[in-house]
Amino acid sequence: MSNWKNSVDPAVDYLLPLAKKAGIETTWDRYEAMQPQCGFGELGVCCRICWKGPCRIDPFGNGPQRGVCGADAHTIVARNLIRMMAAGAAAHSDHGRHIALTLLEVGEGHAPAYRIKDEQKLRNIAEKLNLAPAGKDLRQVAKEVALASLEDYSRQKRSIPCNWAKATLTAERVDKLIELGVMPHNIDAVIAEIMHRTHVGCDADAVNLLLGGIKGALADYTGMCLSTELSDALFGTPEPVVTQANLGVLKEDAVNIAVHGHNPLLSEIICDVALKMNEEARKAGAKEGINVVGICCTGNEVMMRRGIPLATNYLSQELAIITGALDAMVVDVQCIMPALTSVAECFHTEIITTMAENKITGATHIEFREDSAVESAQKIVELAIEAFKKRDKRKVNIPDYKQTAIAGFSAEAIMAVLSKIDAKDPLKPLIDNIVNGNIQGIALFAGCNNPRAIQDNNFITIAKELAKNNVLMLATGCGAGTFAKTGLMTQEATEAYAGESLKAVLTAIGKAAGLNGPLPLVLHMGSCVDNSRAVSVAVAIANKLGVDLDKLPLVASAPEFMSEKAVAIGTWAVALGIPTHIGIVPQIMGSSVVVEFLTEKAKDLLGGYFIVETNPEQAAAKLVAAIKERRKGLGI
């Protein structure tokens, strides 16, 4: 298979032929071997929910139209889809629970490896959650915030909405979601409810199932929102930082450790410990000491807060090992390919799993616990140094590709930058420029890579097109990884690709903020849980304009998505009123009811809707059209 159709990332292009030559299989080979993929599965009409099946509905109408229990295509597609939303919500919110429990430990005076790095943020959160923090001791505030967050996992009264969902959305949106019966009261209960209602012989009404799924997706929003905010309190709120991205950030003369996964609880400590163990690395022969790099969302977390360089995003994670220069890959949860250990067998790389619920056969497991975080991190770094000693220099092939990337645009950082123009009313310059059309709208890029698309290509093509159309762009997750790797998070990219009026605004703001040039073309907002940061900016704008989110010229795009988490995120974006593009055909096409609900009826009900478009140029045109329609609605 020639590489041009795999990825537009030059580092991937460089390494894949080497992998092929060495007989190492990557995700692209496995994808090719999997062709043709099951047509029933692609349409979502295969049901494996009970063991009378598997059942599959004939999409052409000649064969069976109902499963053995009588479920039709609509029921089957809707059930399959909302179970994905439940899984996505479980992943994000379990991450959030972990952070909330750690904050509780800190509040109670345990977990000595952690402290409140951003006191002001914690107090702001407490304020937002109506916990009256003024005059209270910091530890007390930490405890109260943690308990209020954990309440969102335990409340039994269905009539009381989750604290975080209620506190972070517009009042109008909260009312609408309550009225539709989709406002979550308890993240865990809502996930369990989806598993229950999709059990054999339960909910068989596709629309009712979808509404249950939307509630689950909003539970996902709740979990990611608290993950983000509490992480900021514990580890610091991101501020703009200049760093680098792509596999060229690996160093020949350093012990290279990649932190991969999602939860910053361990990676933060590894970064701290690595700083202290540079000398040991040097003694082992690594002249440059220890070089920590990131992959996927853990990478985004440490990039935003510490300027740790990002090695790569989801689809090319195996290639970090194929450089022959990676000494250890430390993984926690989510988006970690089980293939990593087989690739690592051909090299000296240690794959280290750290979470009791996430082990991979063939990996070394060093269990992470909050009370012994530093000890675990030390063991991990020692293992990496040992592995470095076994590195085979002949196998080292670090691609000479890396780009500058400016990261760290939390909502607070954006407000701080804007306040340089108008200290009293920071949002005013942004809103004025949206109203006068210099900025046509805002687009949030999120989500993964998927071998069904050329890696990074959809992101880049759509972004360049939106830039031309003067759309302000934000990015998270592996989408942010794409833009970081390809140099679109730079001032130069703004000069090269932004439309005239967008360029003028980004330059005025950048200069006022002392950047000596424009803001980057795409603003890095963080990991996937950090999509909630984009919501908080949007909510601030909506509140200021006195409208709900579904009136704003705001769109979202997940042009290369694949994970259940992305399904949940896309769905809550729609539920919050945002036109949301997906660039991969979703596995729902076997049900006209489900397709129509998500792409059309949702618009009447919630304001947001899905736009399915696999062609990136056309996707960009559709996103611009959605923005124009919103502008028209606002009379601007």
Ligand code: NFS
């Ligand atoms: Ni998001 Fe982050 Fe990447 Fe997709 Fe996976 S790392 S949480 S799910 S693949 S963007």
